[in-house]
Amino acid sequence: MALPIQSTEVSIEALQEYPIQSFQYDGKEISTEPLSMSENLSRLAERIDFTSDGGENVNEKNKEEAPATFQTSSWPWESVRNKLRSALTETSVLLDILTIARDRRYMSIESINNEVPDTRIPLNLISKKKGLNSAAQIIQDGIDRMRKTLQEQQSRSMDFHQELYNMRQRDGWKLRKVGNTIIGDLSYKSAGSRYTAQGTFEVKKSEDEDATHEGTSQSPGRAPPQINSSIQVSVPTELEGFVYIYASLIKDDGKLNFSDLSSCSPPIQYARIGKQSWQTHLDNAQYVIFCKEIFHQLSREAITMKFPLPNVVVGDQVLCHLYDDVKLIIAMCRTLPDEDDLGRVRSNFTPTRHFVRPTYSYVLEHNLHQLLREIHSRTATLPLPHPITGHIGATKRRRLAGPYAFGKIELEEAMPSISLLQQIIIQSKHYYLHTLVTSVLDDIAKEHIDPQIIVHHGAIGTAHQSMIRVFIFNSFSETTRCCLLFKIESDILKCVSGNSVFVVNRDAQMIRNILEEQICHHKLNSITLAIRLTNWNILSQQSYIPVRFHDDMKFGGKPGYVLVASPNRRRVLLVTCYPKQKCTVSLQRTSTGTLSDLITEEKWHDLSGNFEEIDLNCMDFTHSSCFATRMEALMCCLEKETQTNFY
C-alpha cells in the first residue's frame, strides 16, 4: 500500500545574523553593521568597469582591485567619476583619430595581414650552428690538452704529482706542505726512536731534465741507471754520504786472526758520489740517521755507565774491554761526497764498503742493527692491556711496584732494561767464544784424517747462546762414534762429553786437548770393536788417563792401551794410544828354534819375549788409511800365520 506523498514546506530566509567582526575578551561578539542602501549602491557602482568590454578576465581583475579602491576612496562616487572621465577621454581621442583618418592625409586605416612571415627558422638554425661550433671547440681544446699531457707523460717517465703521490702511498715517505715547500721526514720517530736529531728533507720538482741526461752521458761507466724522475730531493749536509758501523774484536796475541787495528780512528773519506735516484738518496740518508743513532747511544752509554774497566770514546770510536786481552772496537765510518777536485783523498766511489778492513765483523754490525730495531719496536708497541692513568710504556710489574711497595731489588727486576752497549758486549763475548771454538775445530778437523771429525752448528740459537756438536767417527764404519757437545754462552763455554762436563775458560789449548783426548778414546774403542770381530781375546785394557793441572791441561798421565792375544794365544799384540801421537802397535816376540833338549813340547815355543813395534804403514792398504781396518787386517794375518805354523 503506497503512502500518499505529502509535500513538506521548507522556508528559506536570510539569516538574521550579521558577519562577526571580532570577539571581546568577555566573549561578547561584535558584528559588522549592515550597509545602508546608498552605501550598497555605491559599492555596486564601484564594481562597474566602464573601460572593460565585458570579458570575464577583466571582471575578475576588477573584482580583485575593487575592494582596494573602495577602501582608499574618500568619497563614495569618486572612482565612478574617475572611470567615467577616463572613458570620456578615450572616446574623444577615438573621435579625433577617426576624423584624421577620414582625411587620409596624415593617417590611413588598413586591414592587418594576419599571416606573420616566419623569419625565426633561419635564425634558429644559425644560433644552433653557432652553439654547436662553440661546443665542438671546447671539446677540441680538451682533447688537445689531454693529448699534450699524454705526450708529456710519455716523454717523461712520470708526472711530478703522480710521483709525489707514489712517494707517499707506495714508498711510505712522510710528506707535508709548509708554505710553498714540501718537507719530508726521514727520522725513525714514528717507528719508536727517541733520537732527537733532525731528519728532514725537501722535495722539489726537478727543473732541468736535460742536465740529468747530460750528467749521465758524461760518465756512463760509473753512473747509476737512467734517472728519469721529476722529483728532486735535498737532504741536510750532515746526512749526505755513506755511513756504516764498524765493529771488530781485537786480540793482542793475534792467534785468532784478530790483527791489530793500526789506526785508531777511521778516517773520513771523500769520494765523488755520482747522480743517484731520489730513492737511493733518501735511503742512504735514513741509513745515516740509523747509524748515527746507534753510535750516539753506544757512546753515551759507554761514558755514563759503570764498567769494571773504563770504556774509551775517541772521536767516532768506542773501545770496550771484553776480557783483559780482548777488546771490542765500534766505530762509525763515513764517506762524504766530494765536489771539488783539490786536496782530498779521492777514490772512485761505488756505494759499497770499499775500505772494509779484514778484522771487520759483519755479525756484530748486524747484531747492533737488530738490537736498535728491537729497542725501537719495544718503545713503539706498548704492552697491553694498558690503563689510561698508568705510565706510558711501563710493564705491569712496574705499574704495580708503587702500590705493592717494591724494594730496590724488586724494582730492578720489574724494569729489565739492559743497555745497548751491555747487550752488544754480551753478544761480542759470545761471538768471540764461538769463533774460538770454530777455529780450533777447523784446525783439528784439518789435521786429522783418520778418525773423521764432523761439526754441526745448531740452527736454533740466540745471539748469546749456541751449541756446536762434534762427531768423531771412522770413515769405514759408523758403528763406533764419539760425540761431543760445546755449549757456548756469553761468559762460559762448556764442553760435554759422555758423562763429564768441562768448563773451558776461553782457552783454545784446552779445547784442543779435550778433542785430542776424545780422538784417542775413539781410536781405542774402534780397535776394541775390531778385536771382537776377529775373535781375539783382550788380556788387558786401559783408557787414557789424563793428569790435569789447575791452570792448563797438559798431556801427561798414563797412555791408553789394549793388550790382545790371538784365539790360540800364540800371538800377543799391544796397541798404545797417546793423544797428539800416532798409535803404536807392538808384537810380542816369541822364541824361535829349540829352547833346550829337555823342553820338546810345541807350546813352550810361545813363551813371551820382548815387544817389537810394527809399522802399519808398510802394510799394503792403499785403499784404506783407517787405523782400525789396518789393525783388523793385521790380526787376521797373524792368526792365519800361527795356524799354518801350528798345524
Place this chain on the structure above:
Amino acid sequence: MGVNCVISVPMEENKSGQYVITKLQKKIENLGAKKAGHFSVDCETYQSQIPIEGQVKVINNVHDTEYPASTFSFVENGPHLVADNTLDMLFAKMDSFYAPKKNFKIEAKGVRYELNDFLIKVGSVIIGQNTSVKGILLQIDYTPCILYNDSWGIITELLHILGINPNITNFFKSRLEKKESSVDYTDCAQQYLELFNSVRKSMTVNQQPPGMSSSPVMIQGRM
C-alpha cells in the same frame, strides 16, 4: 722485608746531635756492620682547605728510599693508602683542596748499615729548611723474620749491645700485643710518622715554655 723497629735515640745534654750520631755510628761499625749507602724518609703534611664534616683534615705523605716507587699516604685518625709516586703530582694539582703546610716538611736521613741479617739505619731529623738536628732516629730491620713476637728478642738484644733503651712506639707495642702479627710494608712508615709527630710536638712545647729539655723523648741511655 723483615720486622722493622724504629726508635728515637735521646740527645745528650750539652752535646750536639752530630756528636751523638757519630758515637752511635762508631758503635755500629765496631760490631762489624758495613756501610750500604744512604737513606732518607720524609713526610709532607697536607691540610684540607675546606673543612670536611666540620673539621680540618690532615694527610701525611711519607716517602721512603727503601721503596722508591711508592708513596705512603696517611689520613690522620683514618685509613692509609699505598700508591705510586704519581700521587704527589695529584696532590700538587689539588692544592685548592689540600694545601701543603709550609715549613712542616720533616725528614730523617743518614747512613744505612748492613750487619749480617740486620739492616741498621741511623738518621738525623730535620724540619723544613732548618738544617739543625732536631732528633735522632734508629731503625733496625731484622730481615729474615716477618713475625713481630719472634724477632723482638733479637732486636732488643742488639739494642742492648748498642746501649740504647728500647723505647718503642705505640704502633710497635700494639703489634707486639697481637699474637703472630706479621709485617706489612706500611709499618715502617707508620712508626716514622708517629716519631715525626712526637718530634714536632716536642718542638712546639720547647718553643712555648722556655728552658725545657731539648731531647724529644726522655730515655735513659745505657752506655
